[in-house]
Amino acid sequence: xxxxxxxxxxxxxxxxxxxxxxxxxxxxxxxxxxxxxxxxxxxxxxxxxxxxxxxxxxxxxxxxxxxxxxxxxxxxxxxxxxxxxxxxxxxxxxxxxxxxxxxxxxxxxxxxxxxxxxxxxxxxxxxxxxxxxx
Numbered sequence: 688x689x690x691x692x693x694x695x696x697x698x699x700x701x702x703x704x705x706x707x708x709x710x711x712x713x714x715x716x717x718x719x720x721x722x723x724x725x726x727x728x729x730x731x732x733x734x735x736x737x738x739x740x741x742x743x744x745x746x747x748x749x750x751x752x753x754x755x756x757x758x759x760x761x762x763x764x765x766x767x768x769x770x771x772x773x774x775x776x777x778x779x780x781x782x783x784x785x786x787x788x789x790x791x792x793x794x795x796x797x798x799x800x801x802x803x804x805x806x807x808x809x810x811x812x813x814x815x816x817x818x819x820x821x
Contacts, residue, residue, distance in 0.1 A: 690743065710743040713755055727757060727771075727785065730795065733814050739764050760785065769795070793818035 692707035715728030715737050724742060731740045740762055746755040760769040768788040775781050784794040796802070796817040805817050 708745040708758075710745060710759060711748045711755065713742045713744050713748075713757070715740060715742055723783070724755075724757060727760070730797070730816065731760065731762065733816055734767070735762050735764050787818060790818060792820050794820075 689712070690710040692704040692709065694702045694704050713724055715724055718724040718728065727742065728737055728740055731737075734740075741760070742757055743759040743761070744755040745758045746753070748755045757771050760771070762768070766789075769785045770788055771783060771785050773781050774784045786792075786794045796819040801817045801819060805815065806812075809815065
């Protein structure tokens with residue numbers, strides 16, 4: 688499935704928008720178990736069923752097993768979207784962070800300490816992710 692940007696919504700005069708890339712929908716369910724796509728999908732499955740987690744790529748995807756970048760993540764039923772970015776820590780290490788498009792400057796915390804701290808505060812709520820800013 689591809690999302691192709693257009694300049695207008697009239698089907699008779701539809702023109703492709705050259706300033707925005709076409710996006711290809713990636714299948715989280717069929718991703719290899721150790722892949723970044725699968726790990727991202729499993730983390731976001733805390734918020735919604737994987738059938739409703741839309742992971743998009745600007746890569747030219749030829750086959751179902753082709754390597755593809757993750758460029759946009761949408762959860763339409765919970766009205767959230769994220770954009771992954773690489774981040775260089777003060778130590779010089781590079782890490783992959785998933786930044787919220789809805790809450791400026793916040794990204795999904797992946798540390799177990801953040802999750803444990805939130806679980807202490809929330810109790811038995813199992814469907815959540817922690818957003819942090821530093």
